[in-house]
Amino acid sequence: MKTEAFRQRLVARMEELVRRAAQTGADLRREGEPLSPDLDEQAVQLENDEVLQGLNDAAKREILQVKQALSRVVSGSYFSCTRCGSAIETQRLEAIPYTDLCSDCARVQEREARSAVS
Numbered sequence: 001m002k003t004e005a006f007r008q009r010l011v012a013r014m015e016e017l018v019r020r021a022a023q024t025g026a027d028l029r030r031e032g033e034p035l036s037p038d039l040d041e042q043a044v045q046l047e048n049d050e051v052l053q054g055l056n057d058a059a060k061r062e063i064l065q066v067k068q069a070l071s072r073v074v075s076g077s078y079f080s081c082t083r084c085g086s087a088i089e090t091q092r093l094e095a096i097p098y099t100d101l102c103s104d105c106a107r108v109q110e111r112e113a114r115s116a117v118s
């Protein structure tokens with residue numbers, strides 16, 4: 001039952017993300033509003049594109065994560081940390097339904113990501 005509740009949340013999240021990616025994708029292709037002939041307006045539109053592109057990328061990244069989480073639901077490994085194998089805290093899954101790491105491993109990974117950047 002618990003798994004089913006998470007699965008439903010993931011599916012709902014996926015639908016929302018797919019909608020968002022489709023919408024930002026359509027906006028980026030200017031399906032609704034063509035690029036303005038006015039240069040000032042164009043500058044605003046292009047700036048807006050960067051924001052849209054960011055949203056579009058973020059949605060696509062999250063879609064991948066949600067997809068992976070759904071396949072972990074199917075394979076029965078949804079509640080296991082992919083890094084250390086221990087159980088992912090329910091509280092953490094409620095906050096981030098697509099996570100595949102327990103909070104300890106997430107902290108370690110975050111530290112690694114930070115030291116890779118700096």
Ligand SMILES: [Zn+2]
Pocket residue numbers: 081082083084085086101102103104105106
């Ligand atoms: Zn772990």
